[in-house]
Amino acid sequence: MDIVARPSEPTENPKMADAAPAPHAPQVIRREDYQAPAWLVPDIALEFALGLELTHVTARLSVRRNAEGNGGATLRLNGDQITPLAVRVDGAAVNDWRLDGPDLLLPLTGDAHEVEIETQVNPAANSQLMGLYASHGMLCTQCEAEGFRRITFFPDRPDVLSTYRVRMSGDKATFPVLLSNGNCEAQGEGADGTHWAEWHDPWPKPCYLFALVAGDLVANHDTFTTMSGRKVDLNIWVRKGDEARTSHAMDSLKASMKWDEEAFGREYDLDLFNIVAVSDFNMGAMENKGLNVFNTRYVLADPETATDADYDAIEGVIGHEYFHNWSGNRVTCRDWFQLSLKEGFTVLRDQLFSADMGSPAVKRIEDVRVLRSAQYPEDSGPLAHPIRPDSYQEISNFYTATVYNKGAEVIRMMRTMAGPERFRAGTDLYFDRHDGEAATCEDFVNAIEEGAGLDLAQFRLWYAQAGTPQVSASAGHAGDSVTLKLTQTVPATPGQPAKQPMPIPLKLALFDRETGQHNGEELIILDKAEQTFTFKGYLRPPVLSINRGFSAPVAIDFERPVEDLVFLAANDDDPFARYEAMQSLIVRHLIAGVGGSLGERQRQADRAAIAQAFEAVLADESLDDLMRGELMILPAEGYLAEQFLVADPTAIHAEREALKAWLGRELKDRLTQLHDRVSAVPYSRDAAARGARKLKMQALIYLAAGAPEDAKRRAIAQYRQADNMTDRQGAVMVLAGLDGPERREALADFHDRYSGNALVLDKWFSLQAGSLHPDVLDHVRALAEHSDFTMSNPNRVRALYMALAMNAQAFHAASGEGYRMIGDLIRKLDPINPQTAARFVPSLGRWRRIEPRRAALMRAELERIAAEPSLSRDVLEQVTKSLD
Numbered sequence: 001m002d003i004v005a006r007p008s009e010p011t012e013n014p015k016m017a018d019a020a021p022a023p024h025a026p027q028v029i030r031r032e033d034y035q036a037p038a039w040l041v042p043d044i045a046l047e048f049a050l051g052l053e054l055t056h057v058t059a060r061l062s063v064r065r066n067a068e069g070n071g072g073a074t075l076r077l078n079g080d081q082i083t084p085l086a087v088r089v090d091g092a093a094v095n096d097w098r099l100d101g102p103d104l105l106l107p108l109t110g111d112a113h114e115v116e117i118e119t120q121v122n123p124a125a126n127s128q129l130m131g132l133y134a135s136h137g138m139l140c141t142q143c144e145a146e147g148f149r150r151i152t153f154f155p156d157r158p159d160v161l162s163t164y165r166v167r168m169s170g171d172k173a174t175f176p177v178l179l180s181n182g183n184c185e186a187q188g189e190g191a192d193g194t195h196w197a198e199w200h201d202p203w204p205k206p207c208y209l210f211a212l213v214a215g216d217l218v219a220n221h222d223t224f225t226t227m228s229g230r231k232v233d234l235n236i237w238v239r240k241g242d243e244a245r246t247s248h249a250m251d252s253l254k255a256s257m258k259w260d261e262e263a264f265g266r267e268y269d270l271d272l273f274n275i276v277a278v279s280d281f282n283m284g285a286m287e288n289k290g291l292n293v294f295n296t297r298y299v300l301a302d303p304e305t306a307t308d309a310d311y312d313a314i315e316g317v318i319g320h321e322y323f324h325n326w327s328g329n330r331v332t333c334r335d336w337f338q339l340s341l342k343e344g345f346t347v348l349r350d351q352l353f354s355a356d357m358g359s360p361a362v363k364r365i366e367d368v369r370v371l372r373s374a375q376y377p378e379d380s381g382p383l384a385h386p387i388r389p390d391s392y393q394e395i396s397n398f399y400t401a402t403v404y405n406k407g408a409e410v411i412r413m414m415r416t417m418a419g420p421e422r423f424r425a426g427t428d429l430y431f432d433r434h435d436g437e438a439a440t441c442e443d444f445v446n447a448i449e450e451g452a453g454l455d456l457a458q459f460r461l462w463y464a465q466a467g468t469p470q471v472s473a474s475a476g477h478a479g480d481s482v483t484l485k486l487t488q489t490v491p492a493t494p495g496q497p498a499k500q501p502m503p504i505p506l507k508l509a510l511f512d513r514e515t516g517q518h519n520g521e522e523l524i525i526l527d528k529a530e531q532t533f534t535f536k537g538y539l540r541p542p543v544l545s546i547n548r549g550f551s552a553p554v555a556i557d558f559e560r561p562v563e564d565l566v567f568l569a570a571n572d573d574d575p576f577a578r579y580e581a582m583q584s585l586i587v588r589h590l591i592a593g594v595g596g597s598l599g600e601r602q603r604q605a606d607r608a609a610i611a612q613a614f615e616a617v618l619a620d621e622s623l624d625d626l627m628r629g630e631l632m633i634l635p636a637e638g639y640l641a642e643q644f645l646v647a648d649p650t651a652i653h654a655e656r657e658a659l660k661a662w663l664g665r666e667l668k669d670r671l672t673q674l675h676d677r678v679s680a681v682p683y684s685r686d687a688a689a690r691g692a693r694k695l696k697m698q699a700l701i702y703l704a705a706g707a708p709e710d711a712k713r714r715a716i717a718q719y720r721q722a723d724n725m726t727d728r729q730g731a732v733m734v735l736a737g738l739d740g741p742e743r744r745e746a747l748a749d750f751h752d753r754y755s756g757n758a759l760v761l762d763k764w765f766s767l768q769a770g771s772l773h774p775d776v777l778d779h780v781r782a783l784a785e786h787s788d789f790t791m792s793n794p795n796r797v798r799a800l801y802m803a804l805a806m807n808a809q810a811f812h813a814a815s816g817e818g819y820r821m822i823g824d825l826i827r828k829l830d831p832i833n834p835q836t837a838a839r840f841v842p843s844l845g846r847w848r849r850i851e852p853r854r855a856a857l858m859r860a861e862l863e864r865i866a867a868e869p870s871l872s873r874d875v876l877e878q879v880t881k882s883l884d
């Protein structure tokens with residue numbers, strides 16, 4: 001970017017015009033270009049004069065030349081849409097600074113100085129929700145990844161760690177509560193109805209973990225005593241009227257704190273832990289040190305307004321943000337290429353936590369389902385990247401399922417290879433060695449290698465290579481030996497045409513088909529392109545159960561008779577493998593159906609096998625209802641589409657719906673009995689009652705497809721009797737997909753009943769945009785004009801349009817109208833909130849994997865977006881990569 005000479009009068013600086021990125025000339029940031037910071041900032045004091053439309057910021061930075069950096073005498077401070085109102089060095093005003101695009105460059109003569117800069121921002125006008133912004137009369141911040149530079153000029157990079165002292169003042173009536181990181185050390189009254197507070201965080205942190213909140217909030221207060229006996233004050237801050245819906249979040253927080261002590265030996269390190277819920281938020285939540293900021297959807301819950309899935313998500317996200325206190329905050333990232341260091345590890349930690357709080361088997365299946373439906377498509381599309389990317393244009397685009405969920409799987413594999421105890425020795429070493437540092441993924445692998453005693457030389461490829469490995473298996477039997485031949489290939493991805501074989505840990509068991517038993521689970525490591533493993537002592541050809549527990553994030557291709565899958569679906573003692581056998585049985589049937597290679601005889605035989613497996617699941621007394629419900633879920637359309645080089649989403653949808661309808665008819669009596677049985681279970685939050693509700697939903701889904709009139713009656717009754725949101729939402733979901741006045745009535749009642757509750761209204765939008773009704777596109781068009789719809793709230797935008805983008809039938813309508821609606825949304829949202837707009841691009845970006853007629857329409861839509869004159873860096877990166 002051009003170096004812009006400093007104008008004569010700093011306050012008249014025309015920086016905003018200079019800062020606009022040159023269109024279509026994005027800067028690429030590369031991992032290999034990393035350089036240590038030239039200057040460090042050991043301490044910063046921030047002073048905020050708060051106002052919704054004008055907040056004045058004074059930042060006092062103590063800066064010190066970094067002995068390890070090789071920068072010159074100039075201090076570079078990042079900025080973004082801010083102007084320096086005054087710059088002082090060591091107490092004296094200076095005017096020899098200049099702007100380089102959005103950054104401020106300040107020549108310094110010595111090795112240590114105090115730099116003071118004044119800026120001001122308009123939080124109410126901040127629709128991007130990055131930096132300091134207003135939401136429902138409160139002020140809050142979001143600084144990860146690069147939002148701090150929208151508040152003040154600073155070296156906005158995670159390897160510059162500072163201790164923060166924050167003083168804020170503002171109108172007491174508007175902002176009765178004033179919060180920042182760390183501990184509140186002083187507060188008092190000012191003139192004219194103002195008050196102030198001073199916060200100090202003793203732990204050095206990068207600026208992305210800074211937070212400030214000011215508003216009219218109330219707290220649910222509790223305490224937690226840590227393992228060393230320290231009492232910690234806990235507060236969950238919400239808007240007045242919401243406090244009654246915070247108890248599940250508080251329980252989850254206390255459970256997280258205890259679990260991290262027990263499972264990872266990590267104790268909380270401040271006397272105060274604050275959580276604030278805001279309704280305008282781009283992501284799920286943010287782990288700011290001692291002051292987590294949450295999207296309200298991951299805080300507020302009561303049975304009347306939150307589903308069981310909502311409760312689980314709250315527990316998971318509260319855990320996730322809390323666990324970041326060590327994996328992210330105490331040990332942070334050196335640069336943003338290392339994002340998976342904190343995110344992959346923290347996702348693994350939250351997955352293990354949720355597994356321990358509930359059913360490990362069900363949790364594992366859910367996590368794999370997310371990986372397959374969100375991450376596999378990423379890995380096989382134009383935006384594929386390794387869990388540690390090599391380059392980016394806009395870092396916000398790299399908060400992906402690959403960095404988060406595949407990142408967690410990669411670390412889980414290390415744990416599988418080491419075993420839990422040795423893995424724990426590795427993480428202990430990692431935390432000890434890097435506490436207070438900004439570390440790299442390489443540091444993490446080194447610590448696990450050393451602490452757990454593993455050789456991870458070749459394993460490091462998992463950090464560098466994108467793409468889901470494809471493993472082909474074939475088994476032979478002779479004498480008493482079983483030979484298992486495995487081959488692996490890692491598909492080419494953008495910028496990575498050729499790949500090397502990676503170590504793939506596969507848990508397996510060989511079942512005797514007569515006794516239904518196996519001789520113990522084994523762990524093999526496939527680390528070559530082709531390898532044969534021999535197992536002795538099998539007089540009969542056994543049934544192979546492979547990738548048990550989903551020990552590796554790979555796709556397995558194993559041709560085998562249907563009987564083997566039916567056997568495993570009924571007998572496998574690994575719950576994940578049992579689920580997998582059911583899924584494979586269904587997937588291969590649907591693929592053959594879509595591909596046109598399914599003769600009528602085969603169709604009947606497959607259906608009989610699938611129905612038999614369902615019957616077995618329904619009858620099996622050893623299963624709990626949560627697991628039973630899980631086993632009944634059909635493979636997602638997105639995952640089915642992944643099985644084809646070029647997919648026809650409409651054909652996949654039709655085939656899947658046809659199987660659902662057939663099962664609904666075939667098992668009608670069993671399903672109605674089931675629905676009756678579970679409908680009699682009273683509401684509670686225990687596993688049995690949650691299992692009952694899950695089955696209630698599954699039974700209704702199949703009946704709606706196979707016996708719609710019967711399902712409609714049941715759904716109406718379920719809606720009327722519902723004393724909780726899981727049942728009520730389930731009933732509306734079924735009714736929203738069917739025709740008739742009942743649909744309108746249920747939706748109208750649902751809307752009016754919850755008209756004051758934004759999170760439930762989000763459900764109302766999603767249920768309609770995600771429904772099976774043939775007129776979804778008309779519904780979405782009308783909903784976009786509804787008085788409750790707004791483009792300024794990311795939850796509402798996602799509720800309507802993400803549901804549409806994921807509704808294959810509507811999104812892939814032959815007319816291309818679904819694509820057009822998402823394209824229009826992206827263009828309209830980009831100037832308001834580029835980060836959220838960019839998240840819709842991947843749905844269109846999958847055009848290469850869709851049949852040619854639709855692919856052309858999708859591509860045309862991307863081109864229409866690309867032709868916009870001033871796209872954000874966020875959308876531009878995603879669109880250009882999707883068109884390449």
Ligand code: 0A1
Nearest residue numbers: 142144145282283285286287
């Ligand atoms: N670190 C957070 C995710 C997050 C990232 C960027 C944000 O900016 C809008 C917000 C949150 C996490 O992993 O939970």
Ligand code: ZN
Nearest residue numbers: 320324343346
């Ligand atoms: Zn995270």
